[in-house]
Amino acid sequence: MHVFIVYSHPSKDSFTKVVRDEFVKGLEAAGNTYEISDLYEMGFNPEMSESEYYRESNYRLDLPVPNDVIKEQEKINRCDAIVFIYPVFWTEAPAKLVGWFDRVWTYGFAYGERTMKKLSKALFICIAGNTIEMLNQFGHIKSMETVMLGDRIFDRALESKMIVLDGMTKENNQRDSNWEKHIKTVYNAGRTI
Secondary structure, three states: OEEEEEEOOOOOOOHHHHHHHHHHHHHHHOOOEEEEEEOOOOOOOOOOOHHHHHHHHOOOOOOOOOHHHHHHHHHHHHOOEEEEEEEOEOOEOOHHHHHHHHHHOOEOOOEOOOOOOOEEEEEEEEEOOOOHHHHHHOOHHHHHHHHHHHHHHOOOEEEEEEEEEOOOOOOOOOHHHHHHHHHHHHHHHHHHO
């Protein structure tokens, strides 16, 4: 299986990067291939231009799609599964990843007369400072799933799932034990995608 990883974190020294690398080890152990778009490393522009907005809001297939967006769409159509790895910022993904969806999910590709292939799987691996209990208590998990699985993926993949690696704030006394548990989870997710 060929997997496209969309990775979004502003720091090169983060638990999120460790998660990405461990997930890749699992992919490799299972004989899968992959490619990565590291949105911060590649300087992906998350801001939709006025001409992009005009194209999308008016469903204009005759207007051009920017080259950086086309490259991301080509990666999607090469893969069997797509995986998003990112930290949770205020119950949402980082702005770069939100902007990636805004720009890459274009009319004629992800909606309308679609040219985006239907993917086998979509997986979201997000790292949260809060615990699952707290995220559930306030309805945040449900909100995150509604946005990512229900809206952004919707029917674009045969199977979609979200894994929340919780309790990773530096103030949490359980962070070290959570670290080990989460690393095993993502390695196994890579092996079984």
